[in-house]
Amino acid sequence: MSKELKIYTYASPVLKKKTECLQFIGEEERAFFSSMVEIMHKANGVGLAANQVGVNKQMLVIDIGTGIIKIANPKIIKKAGRVSQEEGCLSLPDIVVKVCRAKDIVVAGINEHNQSVKFDAHDLLARVFQHEVDHLNGKLIIDYAPWHRKLLLKADFSKARKKALRLN
Ligand SMILES: [Zn+2]
Secondary structure, eight states: OOSOOOOOOTTOGGGGSOOBOOSOOOHHHHHHHHHHHHHHHHTTOSEEEGGGGTOOBSEEEEOSSSOOEEEEEEEEEEEEOOEEEEEOOTTSTTOOEEEEEOSEEEEEEEOTTSOEEEEEEEHHHHHHHHHHHHHHTTOOGGGGSOHHHHHHHHHHHHHHHHHHHHHO
């Protein structure tokens, strides 16, 4: 996990795969959490899932400005209310999709010291948690788009990829 990290973008297979549960958080995982926070801040993101940087583990970091959260094996155990709002994603640059999510949630998981943790998350924090847990399940915001928009988005992505191939 010590290799240079980069954020994988749309159509990278690692983004569509379900991530694996962690049995134990050791030094290596703690160092990886720190690298994830660094890359999230560098990219001006408010959340990052491990598979976005190519690591197939249930780990995510969040920072909406109220303190850094590092959590492994996160599970949403309660949901209430519905709010529809536009969202972006570090793995889908320049794309915004309206996503309907729960307004209030409770998330359970373990922290970087292997302790059980629980978060009562509301509004933006609840939205970011749901977005990142989706990532860990191989789900992207494009999956919430209406089918006609999905087709257009996929065409755009394949054009961008061909262009990138030509340039490299
Ligand atoms: Zn995302």
